[in-house]
Amino acid sequence: MAETGQTSSQRRESWSSRQLACLSCRRKKVKCQPDPAGSSSCGLCAKLQKECYVPEFDERRRTHNKALIDKLRAENARLKAELEDHRTFCLMNDHLDGANDTVLSRQEYSTEFGGLFNNPSPFDGTATSSTSSRSDNMIVRLCGGQRQLNSDRVGRLRFFGPTSSLHLMESVTSSILARESSGINSTSWQEDFPLEVQDYLLDLYWRFHHKVLPCIHKEAFLRDMKNGDTKYCSPLLVYCMLTRAAAISNQPGLRALALAEDADDDAPYLVRKCVQLLETELDAPGITTAQSLQLLSEMHCAISHDTKGWMYAGGAGRLAYELGLHRNSENFDTHLSDLDLQVRQIVFWSCFNLDRYWSLYLGRPQFIKLEDIDAKRPDGTRSDISVEVKMSVAWTSLLEIIGLICDILNGIHTPRHRMETLDQRLRDWNASLDPTFYYSPVQEPPVFLLHMQYAAAMILLHRPLAQFGKDSSVRSSAGEISRQICVDNACLIAQYAQEYYEQHGSVFTMSWIALHIVATAATTLIANIAERRNGGLGMDQQLDSLRKCLGTLNELEKSHVVTRRVRKVIQQAIRLLNLDATINIGATGLNVASLLSGPLPFSLATPNQENRQFPLFDLLPSGPQFDMLNSFESYFT
Template sequence: MVVSANGVSSYHGRTSTLFEEAIQERASGAELNHRMPDEWTEKGLVAEAAKQSQLEEFNYRAGTLDFDGVDPELGMHLLSLHWNRQHHSFCITYRPAFMRDMACAGPYFSKILLNAIYFGASKFSPRREVRRDHDDVRTAGWQFRERVRNLLGGALDRSEITTIQALLVMTNSLFALGDERSAAWLYAGLAFRMIIDLGMHVDAPDLGSPRKFSDEDVEIRRRVFWGAFVVDKIQSLYQGRPATLRESDTAVPIKFLDTYEELQNWQPFAYSMENKKYSGSPAYSVTTFTSLCHLSVVMSDILSCIYTERTFDQSAVELCATLENLNSKLVAWKKALPKHLDFDPIKSTQIPPPHVLSLHAMYHVLTILLHRPFVADGHLYNTSRSIPVNSFIICASAADSIAALLRAYDRAFSVRHAPYLISYATYVAATIHVRIAAKRSTDSEARENLETCLGVFRDNSKTNWAVRRANAIVESLIKRLGVNLTDPGGESSGVSRSQRRSSLAGPDGPRSQVAIGGSGSHSETVQHLRQHGHQGLTFSEDASPSTGWSDIDGIIQSFVRGQDSNVEDATTGRMGVVEDQQMQYRAPAAATTGGVIGFSGAEPSSSSADARHGMDGHPTTWVGLFPDGAVSGAATSFDDLLFGFNGSALDSSFV
């Protein structure tokens, strides 16, 4: 770290002329000699957090809190919504320091961060004065967004932690609007640049800075960095773009010592208040965030290994080895999950807070993201059938788990105000359920699960406008595959249909407003195959599903455009580009370039010829493009891309 004459500190690594190794080593040694045990640090941080919690109400009544001109009662209302919702999702904001410095103009409070919090909380507020159009929730917080814009101009000349926090809060809020994806991406990019500028990607005790960081400083820097790391991966996933922050460039432990909020009683007052019977739960904020950070590292590996432009350079053998390695990381993460965060939506009698449910939803989403490309590859299906069969079984199991989570979420909190991550998980699950439903009877569990997903889309679309694109894609896929639902998208599906099934109500209160799935051979099959498909991901040539899925071949082939008997000629597809992240098999002459997953049909060099052939020795050609990628002579069209289905290249198709 270098401190300039005006007191501004900035990070410079070993290649910079500003880097002085001697200073770095002296400062690092001094830090090591004076570092206190974590137990002492934790006690100090928890004590300070408890003290500041008591002072919040005192400072509010004393009128010392700076609400930036907003009515104090409204300002406190919006802050309370934030602390109850977004704060627990990513832990980007640090409440003790923010509320303390809000009363004394300290360094961890700024008006740009305050207004970013106002903006993010406004769409969850029932108060119409925060809306420009009282009847349109999408206009909620407009005045706070304008205030952020005005303040941002003067905040770009110098990196500040509060500016980083504000940009990250704005990123999450803007993306959910649906038509602000570029703004969300740019705000996040600015935040990441500032993080590097401040050296937050290196743990404070290891920076060798002449400035002494307090325990609170270190805690905040760690939380903000890892919050940004998670946001980076989620934005990369949503938008189908490369991630910015790489784990290999970081030296920040996933260790948070302020545990004050961990066991605080959490009540869902910022969510729907329709269910008055929810008894509350410990917040589990710190352990949930810690687990999310570890999961985001696995997500980073999946995105960088499976969803990159050069993945198509790998052979089938290499990709299958990658699949097994990444799957083992997901399994290890699940096994290491703290016991109090483990949740079975079927068996559990107590539903945890929404951020815990979101954590599980992300795990199942990543499971599908990892395995679905291997289901859709025609060449693998012909040469090593067990791989796509096993991957499909795992995808179906994960999709069923997501549907069960959605029902539990809706039963306790209502999906109307659920975060966008829940809707994205709904979309990912729906792409699996619709294909199974196309091969099953009208009263199958897959159809019930699909109706659950459609009900979530409808209920959540007002809060998260971006959900409408997901709904449009799934509705189009339903039509293409010839799935007949009771009243898709209408009043008899999802909400009202589930209300008629009152006998299937869950143990935690009133009936879900989303369709409840039934039971039958599909559930039994998934339960049986989950025991054999998730542990170790063993691929045996004689692996086959039980009789519950007699048409598993047809289901798998429906992932490859043009292979399903219900599918119209692929050349009539309205998008005109290859289905993203699905591996399409073609003859070498029809090969394209720029794949997310696939192989070039070009002749490989002699040194890598063997690696460029499939398991049977024949040339392989797997093609799957980013939505922004160019396609040469494409003969297929995508229906339900997962990685980047919010890409700007598709905007004209969803106007």
């Protein structure tokens, strides 16, 4: 009994030392009493069988730091003052800008519309009072017909042209938001891979795909990724980059997450994940959305969904117009930093490049017209710009010429579309290439693709004049020159593919654009060999180059399912032209079937791609859709 009394006394002493009521009693506004049964909970919590939680300190009595309060008040006053200054600036100066724009429009269109603009303009006068200025400003906003780059309620810049009235719904003062806010913070960019795998895949992306039609400003992306800022980094963009990298990984388990086995199969997990994230981000699209749409376009091409890829590329271009990327941002009062301007330039011109390449890939018209834009191109002559910006300049100038070649093939003929002019422009492009991108067998992967694309462009330009399929009696000397140019460049593409393999381990790490390049070289060689026209290169060299192209297509099929379609077409062409025996001559142990379904016919060094193994269970996200993959783990490893 004495022991029990002592315990009860100690219990009462312990309870009396509690200065705060538990959260349950506080919410019910009742006195917090000890449990008669002697438990550590209060009587109410014990009766309700709930956890009795007592906070360590009383938030209601917490004193705030006076310095913090003063700082917040000062910041509030500063923002109010800036807001008022901006409002005054808009009221006093916008109507003058509108007047200038109106006068400029009158000068530009006076010849076309006659005396339509000869009447006095309501904006020619100068505001004489605050009321007049405010009235004129509103009239200009209603009918002034200016180009507007406004910010919406979340600080996202949007472009409206002179015919639109939608800019009236945008905030006049929201450019402050664009300057002060850079997005929502994020602490987790992806939830499917361990950090080690994420770093491995990002390294693959930076190494093999980043500088081929570059659409991401690496410095801005890594800065925001580190800081958790979503201005130039987003979960969607991260997933798109990881998906493109997984497709070229030497890990079959990773490739299974990014590639389908057949074009008719459902989209793989990572592609579906990207599409789901896109639906969310389209509620408030921004720079990262335009970048992600470009990567989604590439990954749908890789899995042989050409229509979706084409439409995603078009969506990226339209979003670039929506964000005003096609206009010279320096003409708008947006207070963008030099880094912001560089990002906007890279993203827009990457949309331009992608539009040109899809037009080339599918043989369709381009929708981004140079006459519709005045966006500045990145300055490749500056000494302080990054390699990715220089690469963007090189790709843009090359694909602009290729776009004109596509115009010729689609039936458009103007003085700037003359073959001699375009041939000289291509040669000038090659001669003026930045020394960083001169070709050598030890160059970076994107440089190989750049030179392969140049060779393919020469083929596309000269192939219509090469007179393939015509009777030898009607062939001209100019046609013979064009044919030789085509054959020489086709063999050069095959050489680049072999040297890429020797330097970088496997050609399946190449970007999706390699498919069109290699297929162009292969079909040119097949046509020339079928007509038994040796030209300046011997038949043996052409046959060897064709074998390399066929083997390259076979390897590309590992990372680009769409290659299977091209391979079947070429295989059928070889059979119809009875070239099976010809191609097999001099190729010991090789035949057409093995070239199109076996390993590369190269005698090469050990692959350089890092052979890192990751447990499949760590890579596959949980869920019923992966039960089959988990049950066949040995198949992927």
